[in-house]
Amino acid sequence: MKTKSLRGILRLLALAGLAVSSLALAQQAPERGIVHVGGDLYRAQNNAHFTVFLVTSEGIIVSDPINRDFAEWLKGELESRYDVPVRILLYSHHHWDHASGGEVFDDTAELVGHETMPAALALRSPDTPLSGAAADLDANGNGRIEQAEANGNLAGQFALIDADGDGALTGAEIARGPLSDVHPPSTVYSGSRTVTLGGKSVELIHIASDHSPDMSVLRFPDEDAVFFVDIISVKRLPFQTFPGLEVDGLIETIQSVEALDFSVAVGGHGDIGTKQDVTDHRRYIEELRDAVAAGMADGQSLEELQASITMDAYSDWASFNWLADNIAGMYRMLGGGNN
Structure with missing residues (x-):
């Protein structure tokens, strides 16, 4: 009885795992x-x-x-x-x-x-060095980023960046970007x-x-x-x-x-x-530019601009949750630093 019960439990767990996997695949399916x-x-x-x-x-x-x-x-x-x-x-x-x-x-x-x-x-010059951010990932110091060293976009786009398919990213490949399937x-x-x-x-x-x-x-x-x-x-x-x-x-x-x-x-x-x-x-874009420029002229910080600029007339647009990022981007374009 114990053996049958254990088998039944394992079977239920397997079916549950299959259901979770199927749900995950369905959620990942592109629209x-x-x-x-x-x-x-x-x-x-x-x-x-x-x-x-x-x-x-x-x-x-x-x-x-x-x-x-x-x-x-x-x-x-x-x-x-x-x-x-x-x-x-x-x-x-x-x-x-x-x-x-x-x-x-x-x-x-x-x-x-x-x-x-x-x-x-076109692929960049072979002697193109790793950029600062990529160089920090080069744990073994060989001037290349192996799959195990990559993170963020480098990890997610690794195959698209790896132009020669050798399993490592050079400075030239990273500078070119994820274009291997273009x-x-x-x-x-x-x-x-x-x-x-x-x-x-x-x-x-x-x-x-x-x-x-x-x-x-x-x-x-x-x-x-x-x-x-x-x-x-x-x-x-x-x-x-x-x-x-x-x-x-x-x-x-x-x-x-x-x-x-x-x-x-x-x-x-x-x-x-x-x-x-x-x-x-x-x-x-023009209204956002003018609002950010006016705030900067009044000495407002980026955080103050993000708190005060509402752009209510566009609140029904898609991705309105990007407004704070839009403000940060406009702040940068108007010379407000690298935020």
């Missing part, structure tokens, strides 16, 4: 889906990241692959829904969280990016380029951006729509602390998008909206 934007234009979702695709009689034009797993899922969805393959992939920019996985479409598609994209993907473009453009397929066209427009030197906006004339990534979000606060940005340059970049001819605004983050939403995003 994915496809929605119709208008005409032949659709937007596809992978959690908080979005891309777009245009269906034509001769093939499909798709933008950012986002990551390999999502790209494989999207390719399967497109194959099941349409009788034509992906013929053109248009990169918005080279950053890993939007551009990874393009190789999935390389068998049928031309991959197009701005002319500065290949240089952004497939280089097969053709590049400068200024602007119009791609045409099946009687439909898409305009790639290079825009000046501190966020990424190869940043492109896609305009879909027949759908009266534009697709932009990272530099603008529809009804969502900008990403936390505005990393790598300068406020006047950011505003000018948004204004260059506002100058384009479109009615429908489709973002790589946030909602689908209108041209007015692009203007509203710029106004949020």
Whole structure:
């Protein structure tokens, strides 16, 4: 009886463990889906990241692959829904969280990016030293970061940073970033380029951006729509602390998008909206800039600014909990230090 009872308990524990594991997997499953934007234009979702695709009689034009797993899922969805393959992939920019996985479409598609994209993907000089933060992790002092030494983003993105796959990160690989699964473009453009397929066209427009030197906006004339990534979000606060940005340059970049001819605004983050939403995003940044600048002129500390600036008019926007981080980022951009 004791043996049977023990076996029963072990079986229940195993089933409970299986249930917990299944629940964990379900919770980790990415949120994915496809929605119709208008005409032949659709937007596809992978959690908080979005891309777009245009269906034509001769093939499909798709933008950012986002990551390999999502790209494989999207390719399967497109194959099941349409009788034509992906013929053109248009990169918005080279950053890993939007551009990874393009190789999935390389068998049928031309991959197009701005002319500065290949240089952004190139490995840095072999003698590039470990940066200060990475050097602190180099416990054995061999000038490389092994998997066991990595933490934070280096640990989480280890495989994407490890360009040669040798299980260790060099200064050159870390300086390049997590780009190992970003497939280089097969053709590049400068200024602007119009791609045409099946009687439909898409305009790639290079825009000046501190966020990424190869940043492109896609305009879909027949759908009266534009697709932009990272530099603008529809009804969502900008990403936390505005990393790598300068406020006047950011505003000018948004204004260059506002100058384009479109009615429908489709973002790589946030909602689908209108041209007015692009203007509203710029106004949020301008109002935040003015509020932070005024507080700094009065001698307020960062903590005092975060306590006093409320931006209530935008409280219904997504990621409003990033406001304190936005204030910190604006404080830094206005010369308030490295907070």
